[in-house]
Amino acid sequence: xxxxxxxxxxxxxxxxxxxxxxxxxxxxxxxxxxxxxxxxxxxxxxxxxxxxxxxxxxxxxxxxxxxxxxxxxxxxxxxxxxxxxxxxxxxxxxxxxxxxxxxxxxxxxxxxxxxxxxxxxxxxxxxxxxxxxxxxxxxxxxxxxxxxxxxxxxxxxxxxxxxxxxxxxxxxxxxxxxxxxxxxxxxxxxxxxxxxxxxxxxxxxxxxxxxxxxxxxxxxxxxxxxxxxxxxxxxxxxxxxxxxxxxxxxxxxxxxxxxxxxxxxxxxxxxxxxxxxxxxxxxxxxxxxxxxxxxxxxxxxxxxxxxxxxxxxxxxxxxxxxxxxxxxxxxxxxxxxxxxxxxxxxxxxxxxxxxxxxxxxxxxxxxxxxxxxxxxxxxxxx
Numbered sequence: 001x002x003x004x005x006x007x008x009x010x011x012x013x014x015x016x017x018x019x020x021x022x023x024x025x026x027x028x029x030x031x032x033x034x035x036x037x038x039x040x041x042x043x044x045x046x047x048x049x050x051x052x053x054x055x056x057x058x059x060x061x062x063x064x065x066x067x068x069x070x071x072x073x074x075x076x077x078x079x080x081x082x083x084x085x086x087x088x089x090x091x092x093x094x095x096x097x098x099x100x101x102x103x104x105x106x107x108x109x110x111x112x113x114x115x116x117x118x119x120x121x122x123x124x125x126x127x128x129x130x131x132x133x134x135x136x137x138x139x140x141x142x143x144x145x146x147x148x149x150x151x152x153x154x155x156x157x158x159x160x161x162x163x164x165x166x167x168x169x170x171x172x173x174x175x176x177x178x179x180x181x182x183x184x185x186x187x188x189x190x191x192x193x194x195x196x197x198x199x200x201x202x203x204x205x206x207x208x209x210x211x212x213x214x215x216x217x218x219x220x221x222x223x224x225x226x227x228x229x230x231x232x233x234x235x236x237x238x239x240x241x242x243x244x245x246x247x248x249x250x251x252x253x254x255x256x257x258x259x260x261x262x263x264x265x266x267x268x269x270x271x272x273x274x275x276x277x278x279x280x281x282x283x284x285x286x287x288x289x290x291x292x293x294x295x296x297x298x299x300x301x302x303x304x305x306x307x308x309x310x311x312x313x314x315x316x317x318x319x320x321x322x323x324x325x326x327x328x329x330x331x332x333x334x335x336x337x338x339x340x341x342x343x344x345x346x347x348x349x350x351x352x353x354x355x356x357x358x359x360x361x362x363x364x365x366x367x368x369x370x371x372x373x374x375x376x377x378x379x380x381x382x
Contacts (some may be wrong), residue, residue: 002183002190003042006175007034007175007179008089008090008176010176010183011031011033011089011093011096011179012092012237013112013178013237014027014030014171015097016237018241020237021242026171028157029159029164029166030171030175032158032160033166033175046081047081049078050075050078059194060222061197065205072133073129075133076137077137080137086144087106093105095231097157097254098234102150110144115313117131118131120135121134178324180325180331181326181328182316185312185328189259192333193215193338195340206287207287210291213282213295214298217270217278217299217350218302226305228306229255229259233314236251236314239317252314256307258306260306260307263305263306263307264302265361266302267335270299274295274299277295287379298356298357299359301357304364308331311368323373327366327370331359335359335363336356339356
């Protein structure tokens with residue numbers, strides 16, 4: 001996911017600004033660079049997972065009871081590397097050329113197939129963890145196939161032709177300037193989860209299972225809020241390239257309001273139905289108790305998720321590399337990981353969970369300050 005973000009978010013930012021500047025040929029070169037980079041790096045990442053399987057399992061906190069399941073799942077899912085990169089990358093890039101519906105369709109195809117195959121492989125064929133992993137693999141393959149079909153049939157104004165792949169014209173640097181900070185945010189999300197699991201494992205496997213489900217619940221709010229931020233990014237990037245700052249501010253005002261209202265509504269719903277949602281994932285009473293308590297702690301900052309992600313994507317849209325780097329590594333790394341150790345020592349198991357809301361509030365304040373500075377500076381320079 002982190003590697004796909006480099007080319008998905010980085011490519012979207014560069015392409016949308018290029019469209020705003022009227023540089024369609026340059027946008028096509030960026031698209032081709034992202035496609036072939038995903039293919040090459042996807043193979044390398046898959047090989048890395050397979051070659052370093054045991055160290056990875058130790059690092060993420062797999063116990064004696066969960067080792068075999070984790071190894072089986074990760075081994076199979078490793079083969080989806082290139083497909084996952086293409087799917088993650090082009091679900092973003094399609095939005096840069098105004099094809100939000102097709103971007104969503106590709107994600108729905110992959111995710112719905114994954115869900116349906118989960119039911120078939122696990123509940124009907126009883127393939128258990130192997131079935132779950134295969135469902136994920138085929139889901140990623142289907143999503144990538146949809147995006148490849150769209151581009152290879154010439155329906156796009158962009159290009160994935162290898163002849164357009166280039167390291168010239170500052171294409172890699174432009175993509176990496178925004179993509180790498182965004183990727184670090186995704187990477188640190190995994191790293192912080194590893195740290196969380198490692199610290200949480202000292203409280204037992206039930207606590208680890210509980211926090212895993214709690215994270216899934218809060219993702220209902222988080223992922224939708226993230227989608228709002230990603231949805232407005234191409235519009236903001238186009239406005240940046242064209243230098244129309246009044247329209248930029250109008251988009252931001254509407255998006256802030258919409259994200260806040262939606263975040264509050266989803267948080268209330270998830271809070272009210274926490275027990276019912278947890279029961280879908282867990283049957284063990286001890287693990288369920290952990291999950292309910294943890295989910296309600298994590299949901300405490302659900303209403304501000306949207307504002308944070310809108311600010312993050314606005315900075316990326318404006319091509320603000322350094323502020324994007326700082327805000328992306330703050331919430332999941334520079335702020336969150338130290339909080340895990342501090343609050344674990346101070347409050348124990350609940351402190352580990354409170355670390356994320358605390359990091360979220362601090363990172364949001366940092367983001368607001370940086371966004372205001374970058375917006376004022378960019379508007380003045382035009």
